[in-house]
Amino acid sequence: MDLMRAARLHIPSHTLTIEEVPKPAPGPGQVLIAVAAAGVCMSDVHLIDGTLGRPPHLQGDTVTIGHEIAGTIVELGPDVIQFQEGQRVVLQAGDVKNGQLHTRGVDFDGGWAEYALAAVESVFPLPDSLPFEQAAIVPDAVSTPWDAIVRTAAIKPGEAVGVWGVGGLGAHAVQLLRAVGAFPIIAVDPTPGARRRALDLGADLALDSADPAFREQVLAVTKGRALNAAFDFAGVSAVHEQALTVLAPEGRLILVGLSGRPLVVHDSTMFSYLKHEIRGHFGTELDAVPKLVDLAAGGRLDFSRSITDVLPLEKAGVAVERLQTKEGDPLRLILKP
Structure with missing residues (x-):
């Protein structure tokens, strides 16, 4: 044998x-x-x-x-x-x-x-x-954020987007969001090295989630409009809470990071008034991997x-x-x- x-x-x-x-x-x-x-x-x-x-x-x-x-x-x-x-x-x-x-x-x-x-x-x-x-x-580290962006969130060019957690998935999400025309792209991570990496990969702004002026900076860079979409790649409850505070009316929160913990909306009245959405995401469709391989081979992704x-x-x-x-x-x- x-x-x-x-x-x-x-x-x-x-x-x-x-x-x-x-x-x-x-x-x-x-x-x-x-x-x-x-x-x-x-x-x-x-x-x-x-x-x-x-x-x-x-x-x-x-x-x-x-x-x-x-x-x-x-x-x-x-x-x-x-x-x-x-x-x-x-x-x-x-x-x-x-x-x-x-x-x-x-x-x-x-x-x-x-x-x-x-x-x-x-x-x-x-x-x-x-x-x-x-x-x-490509399968997962790239294809999972790709499908989260183009399918689950249905990001359109010019939409303001936040990325929480600039690790293996979030870092590629920054690149992919830039490729589909999102603007501005705001990366959020408590680690200085991760924030520097986000800027290198194309983020327009990189913030520490613990920054006391966090909300003000998000509103400033989006000209007061807040975020059309927020991606949680960290799987942390505090991310959900923070992201909901900077979502624009009809904004959507996309949960990609897995935690197994309860999901809590603290102000359900404001959540309903602003018509916010929370969408779960997992994995990728079969066509994503060959499409991303072609984009990389064609020089569109690095x-x-x-x-x-x-x-x-x-x-x-x-x-x-x-x-x-x-x-x-x-x-x-x-x-x-």
Whole structure:
């Protein structure tokens, strides 16, 4: 039996270990990928620490973690004709099974491993011009804010937008909001390094959420109009409260960061009077990843500044700790088997 190395998470004990496990074989409608790069996401951290709870579709108690994956096809399932061995590809962050979306590295084995299985519907060709490390983060780190912006929030050119939390998702949201013509773009983060990064990526203003003059600065840069939309990429209750205080009439608050905590509207009368909306967002539609790959390959988007560091698979625990403690202010860390 062929074996491979994989980072395995034992859900009940929150234990992550590098183990030797059987190398999978592709079945009908599947391909086997030799993983070249796998992203480390805050949702991986929250899965490990138990914040996200037990995966709803996971069979058993252990899973190979990782949902951001790029690599090369090394084996085709018996009926697969649309791909070929040796082809560079990037994987969607999930597969549809029995009509339901199952998240890779959560509900079934993911890409913190030497090899990963994928249904052909979730596999997209990758041009040679886009490095594996940059391509790997497109599913989720880029595609999730993209869908939150263009689908859930339906941002229009010229709309004033706030981005709370300039980490892996929020930093890309700043770039994407600029690409779709939002103005002004206000980034909000308590970390000085994150605020500097936001300005480098195209934010028009970067504010500390604890600034006593926060509301006044938002109103000043929007010429008194306040925000048409506010994105919470942090998953923090205080963000919801603050964002609602600077939303314009009919403004919408988009919840992207996951917290598992109650959502509270303190002034329901004002919320109704201003016709505010709160919209939840999760994941991405299937067409987002190939569209974003094309935009990057065509020079419309640049992810070269997104990769903070590349670590070997054996350092998966170190990568998780660095992301959790924000050591070195990482934007995205990549594991390389």
